[in-house]
Amino acid sequence: MPFPPTPTGESSSHSGKCHCGAVRFNFTLSPPLYEYPTNSCNCSICTKNGYLLVYPFNKDLTVEQGDTLKDYLFAGHKAKHQFCGRCGSSCFIRPLEEGAPSISAVNVRLLHDIDIEKLDLNKVDGKSVGPAYKV
Template identity: 75%
Template sequence: MSFPPTPTGESSSHSGNCHCGAVRFKFTLSPPLHEYPTTECNCSICTKNGFLLVYPFNKDFTIEKGEDKLKEYQFAQRISTHQFCGECGSSCFIRLPEGHPPITVVNVRMLQDFDIEKLNIRKVDGKSRGEEYNV
């Protein structure tokens, strides 16, 4: 499978928000969400936050409200920027720097319209990548 998945002729559109609604976003995904390989990673942050991830292209992702409410967190090699609501703490998405695929990593659990039973969940061993997590 290519990363991100190769778009198909079909797509689905989704709206999401943090728990308190201060941050709202929307995106389009191809293939559609029920066919898209949703990632469940076992790395430290994905495990602690319960992330289920999809990867819409930046051009298909829009923050509709609350960009000023977003806080950021980086760890380990400080490559990705995790963005969460500064009001309620919900982990919404992850941004990648220049030189990486032009995607926004979205936490499916923030979507208004998903059924976990219909997701095509793909387990990824992120725990084995990089340094061991210690606090």
């Protein structure tokens, strides 16, 4: 499976919000969510934040309300991890580098009506990539 997955003729649209509702967004995803390989990774940040990630194209992701979003950068500063500064929900990972793929990671745990059991989880062994992150 290529990364990100190759879009198919089918897509699904979703909306979500953080726990307090200050961050609101919607996006369209292809293949549709329950056919999309949702990344469940064992690296330090994914574990701590409880990320379950899909990767819509930036053009297909709209942050309708995001005034409370805060950025967290670490290690190589290749991406910013965005969370709600009011309630702490982990929301997005946005690329920072020039030439990075025009996709963003979205934590599907924030979606309305998400059925975690229906996700096609793609286990990623991020923990074994590179040196362990230590603080």
